[in-house]
Amino acid sequence: MKKTGKLAVSAAVAASAIIISIMLIPPQWYSDNLRMRLGEWFGAPEYRLPESASTTLELNPDETEEACPEDLAGWRNEAVIEQVTIAAVPGCKADNPYAVAAFVRGTNNVSEQTLMRSGLTPDAVVKGRDLDGDGDPDEIHIRLEVVELNGGSPESGEPVVQYSIAPGVTPGLWVFAPKMLGMATENFESNRAREMLRSPSPTIRVEEGDRVFITLENSHYMPHTMHFHGVDHPFLDGNGEGNDGVPITSEMPVQPGQARTYEMQPRQPGTMFYHCHVQVQVHVLMGLQGMFVVEENRPNNWLQTMNIGAGQVRASSRAVREEYDSEHDLHYTNLYSELNSRVQQSNDAEAITHSVNRLFNITEASSDYFLLNGRSFPYTFQESLVVVRPDQRSKLRVVNGGSTGIALHTHGHKVTATHFDGVELNSASRIIRDVFWIASAQRVDLELDTRNDGLHSYGSGVWLLHDHQEQGVTNDGIGPGGNVGAIVYEEFLDESGWPTMYGEDWSQFFNPGYYRRPVPGGGEVISSGMLLRLIALGMALGVAAASLTTLFRVAFKNR
């Protein structure tokens, strides 16, 4: 080929490649000025229908979770195990009844088979002598470990020992947990936490006058303590050692790998609270908090020492059964995911300590997740429904373990406060209302009366039960979410325990995509047309560059 011919071909190729490149630059990349200028020169582009005329959320149906998975193990049924009558759970998900039985009888008093099916260690809840001779054990020794859920791993970008508070939401959490044998996950191939390793820390129940020993076996990599808020306990234990769980006044914290036993013999009944008292602005909000109930002394009163995940109490105390048809523990709290995510960002315990205690600043952070019994809506409907029948009375024990108050509102009902902070109100001071303000750490015992008189109840239905501060009914600002639960009349439940409802399609709420916020600056997937355009642009630029190189090489060669 002649030199001039070659020059001409190269120049033509280069010029056309450059023109094609310019044409292929996506219009979205033009500057506003250029767009205006082009409009002036060539006229504004013709009207086109927007690609998506609506703002409908596009969810991947493959991600949709089952709202109410079938109860294959039959855990919802009423059962008698180890002579313990365990109430049926009308809602969708139920606790392991073998664990309930072991908590009532004591892990030292049940058969090997029941213990294996509960997953508990033989010393998890040891029940000893009957000190007052009334037919129930009064020496109670409870052992608790500290478990990190959704922790970080040096080998995976995914959190390990996973526990979702809502579809696709896995904030790092620390919880007190019953002492269990074996793995932390469902099995070796699974990354999901066993069902008893969950938030909130379990409700603990003891009887007035019991000699209670609670051993904190610190299986976590941070120092912790236990403080029994509102529970009658001495400042020093029998050995003259601090017993209040407060590092700045009563004792040094329990270091990783160490254990410490707290002692108490509570003289007053009531709904109380317990939590870790180390760096409370971090440890309490990471999940180290639970309800603590001191039940009135009654003869032959075998108590369900732990209620895993709070919720319906399947083996209530005698005093509660005398007055109520059902009992529910409702534990409210809130999270700051900026704090919770910090434990997932490093694997060095010292770096994590520095990050949560020094870099995280709660006075500048805002809370974004709101939990009822360790979950947010829609999971609250799987396990924390308050199921009732007409003309019944239910006892709701409510604790707010969060950093902000909640304005707890009952749809369809006005409820009566019977106790504040565990202290019974006399009949004149019992208030009936439909919004209760519950400050941080406060407890309120509520009586839910389902007589249809237009005051206590407006009749059967699916009635919401939620915080009326609007951020509390969102998951990171996206609603519906947060601590929305419901009071549901049994006639509105189907066989599986799911409420019959007449509103929006719930499958969208059970899709993680629903709660995924669009990433600012565009997090959406690049469309296939755009992808082709970008590939073609790249190729055209390459061709242009190559032909220009050839052009110059030929032009300046043999000069």
Next chain:
Amino acid sequence: MSTRCIAFFVTVITSVLWFPGLVFSQHEHHHHHGMNVDADGMVMNHNATELPLDCAEISSTYEFTVRVGTSHASLPGVVFGMSQHEFAVAPCSLVTINFVNEDEIRHQFMVHGLPMYLYPQGMFHLEAAGGTERSGSFIVPGDDQTYLIHCDMAQHMEKGMKAQLVVGAGSGDLWSVPGISQNFLNNSGLGTVSRNKGVLGALLVAIMAIMSFLVLLYLGKGEQNGIE
């Protein structure tokens, strides 16, 4: 290679079928293995007699005393330590582990990936309550393989209780074994990935441009060589 694939498949299937409630029934069917539980812990799938299929006899015996607890956390960042993180043995050998827990909390010594036909779920497992000891034995297969050893309590592997059992020449170090191998991700490895579309797009354009540039230059060179 294919046997390993089958073994993996079997492991997955069995694990799916297995859940904690079934452990007891396995205890009944495999009376020579199974679980031995008491107030202070458990020994699971102890086996000092039955040979793996690829072993004609026990080649040699090893006994290790491994001490665990916060007092053995000598490496930076480790909270729950082990007195040793590597156990090297010959193929077809009988391995006895004396597991000494020096903490006041539970710990575990769990070996994974052993043949499922001898060790249900492929596991050999010791669990000791605080301040107690547990011993047990197992016989390793005949091929060169590196097995995972860890404590499966939440965050205990991540905070130090990870080790490897190297049979024969092994099959390469596992990731993130304290003192032995590097972390797969560094400390800040769980940071969020930027999903900025603009950056992705620009990157794509640049890659395509460089590729076509190089291809064309290469073609052009061939043509030039042809002329000259």
